[in-house]
Amino acid sequence: MRYIILLLATAALTSSCKKSWLEIVPLGDRVAKTTDDYDKLMNNNAYYYTSTGGWSEAQLMGDEVAAETPFFINFGIIRDRLFQWKDSIYTLPQQSPFTLSAHLEQMYTWNKVINEVMSSTDGSEANKKRVRAEARATRAWSNFNMANYYCKPYNAVSASTDPGFPIITEPNVNTKTFPRGTVQEFYDFIIKDLKEALPDLAAKPNIVTRMSKPAAEGLLGKVYVFMGKFNEALPYLNDAVSHVTANGQTSFYDYNQTFLPNGAFMPINNTSGPNSPGQIRDDVREAVLSKVWYSGSYVGNVTGNNGLVLTPEAQALFTPGDFRLLFYTDRNPNNATNAAGRIRKYGVSYSRWGLQLAELYLLRAECKARLNDLGGAVADLEMLRKNRMTPATYAVPGTVAGNQQALIRFVIDERTREFAGEGYRWFDMRRLSQDPLFAPITFTHTMYNSDGTTSTYTLKQPNRLVMKFPRFIIDTNPEMADNP
Numbered sequence: 001m002r003y004i005i006l007l008l009a010t011a012a013l014t015s016s017c018k019k020s021w022l023e024i025v026p027l028g029d030r031v032a033k034t035t036d037d038y039d040k041l042m043n044n045n046a047y048y049y050t051s052t053g054g055w056s057e058a059q060l061m062g063d064e065v066a067a068e069t070p071f072f073i074n075f076g077i078i079r080d081r082l083f084q085w086k087d088s089i090y091t092l093p094q095q096s097p098f099t100l101s102a103h104l105e106q107m108y109t110w111n112k113v114i115n116e117v118m119s120s121t122d123g124s125e126a127n128k129k130r131v132r133a134e135a136r137a138t139r140a141w142s143n144f145n146m147a148n149y150y151c152k153p154y155n156a157v158s159a160s161t162d163p164g165f166p167i168i169t170e171p172n173v174n175t176k177t178f179p180r181g182t183v184q185e186f187y188d189f190i191i192k193d194l195k196e197a198l199p200d201l202a203a204k205p206n207i208v209t210r211m212s213k214p215a216a217e218g219l220l221g222k223v224y225v226f227m228g229k230f231n232e233a234l235p236y237l238n239d240a241v242s243h244v245t246a247n248g249q250t251s252f253y254d255y256n257q258t259f260l261p262n263g264a265f266m267p268i269n270n271t272s273g274p275n276s277p278g279q280i281r282d283d284v285r286e287a288v289l290s291k292v293w294y295s296g297s298y299v300g301n302v303t304g305n306n307g308l309v310l311t312p313e314a315q316a317l318f319t320p321g322d323f324r325l326l327f328y329t330d331r332n333p334n335n336a337t338n339a340a341g342r343i344r345k346y347g348v349s350y351s352r353w354g355l356q357l358a359e360l361y362l363l364r365a366e367c368k369a370r371l372n373d374l375g376g377a378v379a380d381l382e383m384l385r386k387n388r389m390t391p392a393t394y395a396v397p398g399t400v401a402g403n404q405q406a407l408i409r410f411v412i413d414e415r416t417r418e419f420a421g422e423g424y425r426w427f428d429m430r431r432l433s434q435d436p437l438f439a440p441i442t443f444t445h446t447m448y449n450s451d452g453t454t455s456t457y458t459l460k461q462p463n464r465l466v467m468k469f470p471r472f473i474i475d476t477n478p479e480m481a482d483n484p
Contacts, residue, residue, distance in 0.1 A: 056099075059305065059426075061085065087463070088468050195220065255389075270335075279347065287357070351422040384418070
């Protein structure tokens, strides 16, 4: 049996190393031998908390945000390029995308666990299968993220020819060639991993940062939604909702209660907003799968929400009585009131990007609406909204509830109301570009300059719905075709 080192260090991901872009160097003084050793490998906090990265790229590329120039600039050229949807973002050999780097570092461990845990010692067959299933489902989750950065949005007509992302199944640091394959092959692999993991996953995890059956069911449903396969998605989303609510793992905060004068989210700090999960990294109450990234103000890297405000269109989606407005302020970072009345998110420094209960209900609502179960979609929407809005305002408007297309659009808008400024919109932009109900759709960013003028950037479709690979990958793997 090949042993795995418990402590891992990553080789420098630069062109100067003259090694494969996936070459990870294992270091340490203890090897994994027992099933418990492999089990503990899945507890690495890098798998569920990212202080520098996470969805930082997606946060800056969503079209629900604009920027105030005085507070946005001077925080790094990478940040500017992402906001402007430049053709090339990481142009220097030493520049490495946070999301891609984390994926490559962690893939080595997941593949070691998947390939070796069944040969480990001192563990039951069931426990070995559970650990392998968790690693397999986590690999699928990470691959899905890569698809939404480096592959074209899924289109059933062209998926079999559109370039995919390398499928990596072996923890081999000496491999030099990683063919991209196709988008269809990559999605098929993601689905295969999730389906094969399901029978062996725990119904309720000991730690919500680890994969469980409801988490994998929900993620599988999400993958199908992003493929436009709503009939296939709905049964998995139904199972996920049923299982995660039955096991008592996850429940909604009721903002009608938490924002009472003595509620759990009070008081509201003038500089950091409510005392809510957005400011508490380890709050997992609403998590089906807890993965957290730091999304607050700049801390010495290209992440951070400095200078970001909601667009007027996104701001208009909120109505009086929506407690989610309390996570925003009309004051700029220097505490001066924004003269134009634009608002920025200041009550969320820790964003959740695994699978939240809110997204599970919204994904299911979208499926039901698209499959013409309008009553079911409204019920799921109102399950979320009654925990976010006052009793007098949470109902889905009657003009929307009885109109399929209006209801689908309302679900998408609700995703923005729930997750604005946290990276979700970039993923939605990609898939909606393929949706006849929304396409053709134009995506723009506005920079509000201090002299009252504006600078507008328009995303070039279809090319910039896909990120180009960073330079160090292309330099060290010239045989791998880049995105156009």
